[in-house]
Amino acid sequence: MKKSADNKKPSILMASNYSNRTGYAWKNIYRLFEQIAIFSKENEIASLVSFKHFVPDIGWPTESVFDGILELQPLSRSVKDIFNWIREIKAHNIRHIYLTDQPTTSFYYALYRIAGVRSIIVHNRVSVPDPNPAKPERGFIGFIKWIFCRMPFIQATRVYTVSNFVRRRLVVKAKVPSSRVVKILNGVDIEKFAPFDMSNHSGPIKIYCGGRATIYKGIAILIEATALLRDRFYLNNFEVFYAGDGPDLQYFKSLANNLRLRGLFTFLGEVQSTESHIKRADIVVVPSIWGDACPSAVSEALAAGKPLITTRVGGVPEIVGNCNAAILVDPGDIYGLAETLSRLIENPVERTYLANRARQRAVIALDQRRYFAEVKKQLSLDMGVRHA
Template structure:
């Protein structure tokens, strides 16, 4: 065992290797793993504690970036941070530090929730919980693909990570199909388990909100999440005489439009008050493998207007729990919003179906239950 760590549990330890919050997914997943894996101890390994800022911004990593010239495409501080984190140098350094951290311990299995490192151990079943793949971005329209494409050497590391995993659990069928089609993973090794929500369960909410014509956007990346298209659609609604309002949560774009309020970043605990006041949720993303925001809005009884891309059609059922439009179709977006805002009963009906859909298929209890059955079966085979 590592110095200072608790003794091994009855059935063994599970190395849970993660990086950051992962939009609060890591905390929710770890909590449910601890609840369902009776007799196992979850050894929580935060990669951010092993690889420092000095490592990422050090000369060795910057030389790698300079060699492939990707920094020339990084047009914002966020893009620069992404480029610095996604190099083969940092991948290999993170992998080495993880193995140092896990050395001397015996694990029943390992589970990682990011593909920026390899947390596998010799002779130990290894699992991945994935929301996306780098090559899945090829399935979006050219104008929606990221400018920063990983290097060939990094893609080789990602492919190797996926191909040697005992099993890969995905947050969407879209991601699962990419693993099979783009990476050559065996279909039997890829399991779509969806994901849960990371906001508190809602208390009863009054139905009068559906007549309030309040549109809610929640997203950190204003441009990638379709904020510009939503703003154009919102202005079109107002031009048509629809007295709608728009609340922007999660980011702080510099916009000025009558009826629009920019809230900025808030904690997960503060999100429910915005969901509870809204009539409709709209996030017309340009790229979206498996957005948790759609599920969280639906859990609060909101119909969703989104784009028909990635894993979104799995979370937003066209004509049942909301409407899907093509990326960039501002007029289609405005018309879909108008259909809901002008009909509070339709809003309510679709919102209630949205909540039922999420409660059926997008809970952490369901996700981890499927993972547990597969993991325990494969651990048993490896023993």
């Protein structure tokens, strides 16, 4: 343990299922942890944060914000780890637990409650391979799930989901009672991603895509669409910039090389921050082909006021909303993506229209401050404390 909390005060433990040095996407969760810690302090509740692995002296977490930093294995089957959890619960008077991406039902929750925990919150951000809305689980398996999700003591007090896509999966497939599942759409820092003037921009159209280098992110689709822009639409006044690293990066590079895309498709590698790359882009593409729960790449493009082309998968349509804030294409549709890109490349008026609609959508529906406020309001209900 890095730092101890006053065990006379009730505590909330924010338990993550990853290391404190895990990459960019988790920074959104880090910021939420800090907001929960501030909220807890206002209610005279100590705040603890735990990691699967804790690496000291990397700048996060900020020790001044939290009352304690622990290293715990989330829901480990090891008897030693179970006793570690129970020992820490008792030692720090932990009355509330906030879990990231953990099961909605677990026999461990009964043990935590016996040790003194009053509320268990699970925040579900899990993406899945199937990009389509979940189909209801029926028959004997559905019945067993229905029974299991209604057994006392082993259920999470409440489950927060980042989109209705995730909420539906939990309710109709996992059979979690709908009354226990609350959707809170993720937010984005709209000030950080505020657009800047590109009226003096000249040269080729810059197309940006960022994401982990895995097949399910649709990067190969974008590479092949880039070749179509040249070969079928006879365009060469553009360049695609892709930022990301991962297990399929070499495959993507080989594909781009085989399609002779030098000068049209550039690999930036892993970048520390996507902000500057998004802001310099004329068009942003998020070509995901799987069930993304609530991808931050979409929210950030909207906040930056960029013409956005993305796909009808997972929670993406919910982020975009019904306001023409982006263009949605079918996942895996190479020709449809290329055709849409060609239209935007050659139509600055449409790009301007989409940019304005994107920024409006982000300001109205995706402001990070709104997100934090909604989480705190729901926490106050589930923890039985006041909400300022």
